[in-house]
Amino acid sequence: MSSYPSNLLHRFLQLAIVNIISNLLVPIAGLLDVAFLGHLTEIRHLAGVAIATVIFNYLYWTFGFLRMGTTGMTAQAIGRNDPEAVRMIALRNGGIAIAIGILILIFQTPLQTLGFALLSATPEVKASGQAFYNALIWGAPATLVNFVLIGWFLGRSQSGKVLLLSAVSNIANVTLDYLFVVKWGWASTGAGASTALAQYLMLCVGLFMSRDIFGQVAIAQLFDRTELKAIFTLNRDLLIRTLALISTFAIFTNVSSTLGTTVLTVNTLLLQVVTFSAYFIDGFAFATETLAGTYYQSRSHLIRLLKIAGIHCVSVGILFAIVFITFPTALFQLLTNHQSILGEIQHFTGWLLPVLGFGAIAYLLDGYFLGLTAGRSLRISSLWATFVGFLPIAVFATVLRSSHLLWLGLTTFMLVRAVTLAIQVPLTFQLKAAKN
Structure with missing residues (x-):
């Protein structure tokens, strides 16, 4: 080793x-x-x-x-x-x-x-x-x-x-x-x-x-048939996981469009903040992925890695949310000069805190389980998040024509991803090959 x-x-x-x-x-x-x-x-x-x-x-x-x-x-x-x-x-x-x-x-x-x-x-x-x-x-x-x-x-x-x-x-x-x-x-x-x-x-x-x-x-x-089977099984699970994530954001955008041009524009701008913050959070998640794979046989290193990564990922996610919640007009003016949009977006910036807070945990754990090549865990988590955490609330958001409900759906999507992966973390410390 x-x-x-x-x-x-x-x-x-x-x-x-x-x-x-x-x-x-x-x-x-x-x-x-x-x-x-x-x-x-x-x-x-x-x-x-x-x-x-x-x-x-x-x-x-x-x-x-x-x-x-x-x-x-x-x-x-x-x-x-x-x-x-x-x-x-x-x-x-x-x-x-x-x-x-x-x-x-x-x-x-x-x-x-x-x-x-x-x-x-x-x-x-x-x-x-x-x-x-x-x-x-x-x-x-x-x-x-x-x-x-x-x-x-x-x-x-x-x-x-x-x-x-x-x-x-x-x-x-x-x-x-x-x-x-x-x-x-x-x-x-x-x-x-x-x-x-x-x-x-x-x-x-x-x-x-x-x-x-x-x-x-x-x-x-x-x-080698055994190795190829392992690769295809992992790739299948990751493909399903990715399709679930893509579909969630596609549905979010499509529902936003049915609620009017203003809502679509506001939600698109807010998603740009989520995407931009992800460039930073993913940097930590990629590092977690690499180190989790390298030290998958050491329980003590995995625990320490999760603590280090958790602090950095969540801190960055919450920091981005707080900055945009505190200075919405000044920052969103960089993206649009339409006063109607700037006035409306202030009613929704608060959703960035739970979305980015829970999202940071989800991104971190995504990287952790990717490093462990635990494709099944990632597949199940993403399906639960999409079909249980997001879709039911998105349907209500469409029927009631509520953008706030739509953001609640995205929040629960991130929360379910984080929770369903977090509850499986202790199992990763019980691998037969694990050593303290």
Whole structure:
């Protein structure tokens, strides 16, 4: 077994800080993308990219298990000093990612037809969105393999490499966006092409940094039935978990839209706060995921890790909530200048406290159980949260046309996730392999 660090707090913070910086590069690059498209003569290109992005969010979030499953399994292999298993995990999951990416390319036309049929927009906006889709879809294989590489580096506690990959991808994306969109006038096609090419550049850099995984491979070892079954079982559970989470936020937005434009705008802005705070909380959750997998055989280290992670995650979540509750007008003015929205949003900022408070605990425990590759626990928790914690209240919110009830539903969703995972934590200390 690998030696345990003398200062778990130092290692936790080191991993978390790098993860947070890496996470924050994503929205910054996204804002620059919007700025390039938003300054074109025709605004339909920005709108088209916005609706097409919904399709890719569903598509890629659905396959997020490639990143999550790889991290936990790799960290556990590191924890038991099994370098060959570390290598095989990267190769097996990489192979799965390539296969899924190729299938996406094969079925890109029906996926496009179905996706745009479910989205409401003018023909001009849809045309721009389809042009973006047609260019970006070719980056699918690289994007999915990058998920595996990021998960693999996180599992090996190499957050610095993840930060470098994120920087390479986002800098390339912004640079190519400027070239394709501003200089060459490719509009939404250029935006899609720049993102796809940036993913392939990221892939090349990632493969170079992970070149130690290549070498002689025994086919029988690579396709070991027991190992493949474990991977597919974990990926299935994580897929169901992710679909439940995506569906919850999609339903939240759809119900908001039925309550009027003002409610939809207010709730969208508040969700932006939840999303932005998640970039910070997830930094700590990713660190928890890595260390939980690495030290899954040590009860004492797991307990200490949960205490450290809990303090940081909850503190960040509550801090974000308090700041936006205390200074709603000043902060939300950065996002909108509509006085009617600014006046209405003050009635709902209080919901940020329970949503982010319980949400921070849920994110933390999500990372903890991902590190332990406890997919079944995550699947059951997310299904309970969606179907018991959220949906019944969302139905009442729709019938009674109450946005406050809708936020209560999101609060109970976070609470149920936190509680259903928390009650299973003691069981993780009773693993047969656990040692004090």
